[in-house]
Amino acid sequence: MNHWLIKSEPASYSWDDLVRDGGTEWDGVRNPTARINLRAMAVGDLAFFYRSVTEPAVVGIVRVSRTAQPDPRDDKWVSVRVEPVRPLAPVTLKTIKADPALAAMELLRQSRLSVAPVRPEEWTHLKGLAEAG
DNA sequence: GCCAACGTTGGC
DNA sequence: GCCAACGTTGGC
Numbered sequence: 605m606n607h608w609l610i611k612s613e614p615a616s617y618s619w620d621d622l623v624r625d626g627g628t629e630w631d632g633v634r635n636p637t638a639r640i641n642l643r644a645m646a647v648g649d650l651a652f653f654y655r656s657v658t659e660p661a662v663v664g665i666v667r668v669s670r671t672a673q674p675d676p677r678d679d680k681w682v683s684v685r686v687e688p689v690r691p692l693a694p695v696t697l698k699t700i701k702a703d704p705a706l707a708a709m710e711l712l713r714q715s716r717l718s719v720a721p722v723r724p725e726e727w728t729h730l731k732g733l734a735e736a737g
Numbered sequence: 738g739c740c741a742a743c744g745t746t747g748g749c
Numbered sequence: 750g751c752c753a754a755c756g757t758t759g760g761c
Contacts, residue, residue, distance in 0.1 A: 611747090634756095656747060715746085716747070716754065
């Protein structure tokens with residue numbers, strides 16, 4: 605199983621919106637690198653839900669419930685379906701940046717990438733931080 | 738194909 | 750609000 609991180613601005617779609625909806629189409633991604641990552645997702649893959657812009661932090665875990673399909677509004681692009689698994693105690697960007705075990709995360713390396721892979725050891729470590737806090 | 742201008746993302 | 754990073758567009 606692969607692990608990922610997906611970003612959303614709370615003003616456009618928040619963790620609470622996802623919980624309310626019970627799942628959503630993760631569409632609107634318009635970046636070629638992010639598209640490669642969406643296409644690589646399998647059903648059952650887990651992703652951190654990252655809140656950008658306003659108090660940037662990882663705030664939850666989601667599960668991929670359908671693989672990539674063309675966006676009906678623009679079939680050059682794709683979307684997957686995700687559903688909430690559980691909220692996490694927020695792990696802030698500040699904490700992530702300060703942690704040597706997370707220094708290689710794609711989140712930090714390419715800060716504008718909205719769909720990024722997470723290495724297994726990074727996944728375990730970051731999830732551990734949320735559970736410790 | 739190069740590159741300057743421009744637009745968007747996202748941290749601060 | 751500012752600005753760095755970086756992707757896209759368009760003139761040449």
